[in-house]
Amino acid sequence: MLDAARKVLLKSGVAAMTLEAVASEAGISKTGLYYYFSSKDALVFELVFSTLEGHAQAVQSAVATAETGGEALGAIMRETVHAYAPKMDDFRLAFMFGQVAGSAGVQWSPDQFARIRPLNAMIFGGAAALIEKRQTGGGKIEPRLLAFLAYLSALGLLTMKGMVEAQGDPLIYSDERLIDGFTQLFAAVDRS
Structure with missing residues (x-):
């Protein structure tokens, strides 16, 4: 998940980085991401x-x-x-x-x-x-x-x-x- 977040952050910037984009990059649901991280x-x-x-x-x-x-x-x-x-x-x-x-x-x-x-x-x-x-x-x-x-x-x-x-x-x-x-x-x- 951190690798996916890094990819999204470096590609899109922090303002455009959303939990949806990170979840998609990681291949998990947004709900699954919220299990590990309470917020952006x-x-x-x-x-x-x-x-x-x-x-x-x-x-x-x-x-x-x-x-x-x-x-x-x-x-x-x-x-x-x-x-x-x-x-x-x-x-x-x-x-x-x-x-x-x-x-x-x-x-x-x-x-x-x-x-x-x-x-x-x-x-x-x-x-x-x-x-x-x-x-x-x-x-x-x-x-x-x-x-x-x-x-x-x-x-x-x-x-x-x-x-x-x-x-x-x-x-x-x-x-x-x-x-x-x-x-x-x-x-x-x-x-x-």
Whole structure:
């Protein structure tokens, strides 16, 4: 059902996405769809959540193999870019959907936000713990903030990539070169 919803959403957009269209694409009745999803908002949330959850698990696994804070920050960036660069529709769904769909009336509930927050801990927690363990002295950037900044770097890279490639003008630098550049910048956490 989520695959059918994704197809309808990407083909028609959120405003034109109806439960009837999703049910038809999935080959079930609308009543059958209502058994699993109480509304269009609930269905769209589950679609976005499943994308975010899979990504959070992959980042957590990649960070678990890091030995230094810089490696952990690099793992966040590398896993994020490698996961979404070949699937830009998933990236747009997970990270840009709220901006685009806001006018279509899709709203998340406090309970839905509560389900998303633990994913942030999965993405940032391991790197933050590794950085905190190795940091000495005061005046350092908060470890979780560093992990979040690494994540933002990857999301920014993907946003720029999506923007220029949609215009037929790819980035001058490869994904790997950009990830390596960011990783070198963030590796300074191990030297401070």
